[in-house]
Amino acid sequence: MIGRMKYMTTLGFFIIVFMANGIFVQASSFKDIEKLADKIQQEVLDLTNRGMIKGTSPTTFSPDAPITRGQVVVMMGRYIEKNGIAVVDKYWERTDRFIDVPTDLKDRELLKYSTLLHDIGIFKGYNLRLYPNKPITREEMALTLERLMVLVREYSLVDYAYDLKSHVVDLQKASEEARPYIEALNALGISDVRIFQIEK
Template identity: 30%
Template sequence: MKKAFSFLLMLAFLIVGLPRAYAENSRDEVVKIAKEQLGAPYRFGGTTPSGFDCSGFVQYIFDKIGIELPRTSSEQYQVGTAVNKEDLLPGDLVFFKGTYKSGISHSGIYIGNSEFISATTSQGVAVASMNNSYWKPKFAGARRVMEESLPPGQFYDVSSNHPAYKAISELSKTGIISGFEGSYFKPDLPVTRGQAAAILNRYLRLPASSAKTFSDVPLGMPFAKDIAAVKEAGIIAGYNDGTFRPYENITRTQMAVIIDRAFQLSKSPIMASTTAKYNDVNPGFWAYSSIVAIKAVDCTGVFNRASFNGNGYATRMEFASAVYGAIQALQK
């Protein structure tokens, strides 16, 4: 089998508006220091453990790790980089509006599990859920003021106990599948036909006689050569109207079929003794052998479930797991 070559992807991050540079800091340390102040009293204008207001508390905690922040919540909201709520990590700043005045009026520190810690008028420094009835409608945004470039194969949103961690990590290290800016993998995003072609061909390294094969895949399009290669190899075909539809999401059934075609899984010796099956896939179904093959070679546990749900979109995590399982099976 062909071996993919490792590559290093190092991201540099610019934190705008911070008065001084800083070394990489542990997010766990920020949370630990913040929690040490639980129960500290509230004092308007306070910036010490004898009494904090919300922005004074945030400023105090980050000063402990060498990051200087502005004094007020509205000023703090202007530093760092914006972060989507679903991408929050411990140590990110969270902001709320309309608490005691219009606009940004409260800041805190995200600690994980949809919770944040802040200095409140009612409880002093306390932990609260971002989803409770008071804070959820007042959420205004989040900012990241500490950012570490993760090593190749590691992502903020794929922990080491994630079932697909090894598959994602190994495929990423060898350049077969890539992540997104900021060391995110976004495992639950669907996979498109163009992405599927590129991922497979980064491992297979199939040649193409011509990159111009479909009316909707111009030569300058990313993955054009990969799309042409997998088409010539009979792995992913186009449509009757001459299009490939590279941005169309693939279903789990389509994923199973194209990975089976790419690695010839249903013809491999492992299928002779497999007992793999799904309760929603009948033996007479046209893609039955391909679907069963995905489960038979799975070494992550991602496909170890009763139902396959073939009409649902295949996610990046599932596609990576299926490709990794196929590679491991053929290397045995």
């Protein structure tokens, strides 16, 4: 599903790992997801109905568009808050956690959830910056998913992969921190590419 794109797509493996719950949802207003597998369409509709994700317009989901770091922050933040996994600091509107996500930011959801994900250690940023408009790389997504997995389920991706074999051939390009999680995602069949296309 992930294909060989440079960056994660809006469907990403984030949806598959954490959000799918098997609920059947009726017809969608998104006209551009009909090419996707039925299972993925149902997951998209379920997440939309639960308010976890939104389309790029009332009739488009844009499943092939790159997903930004800010979009991942908002999706994960909604999921964490709605499921009572963690609570947002009540002063989230007063103190920014990232230089590029100031307290006067128009996108209040991004400010709110960047505070939450910073405080619980899922999004650490670079030099005090979140870079919310930058597409998230596969390596960044692997690290972020690992942190969320441990928070939500108290297990590492590596625990789930256990004795399964990875087929990633460019692992040496990744940071040492990310390597076990990249391998785990591949072994679990969530990221099913041999060339992970890790970006430096």
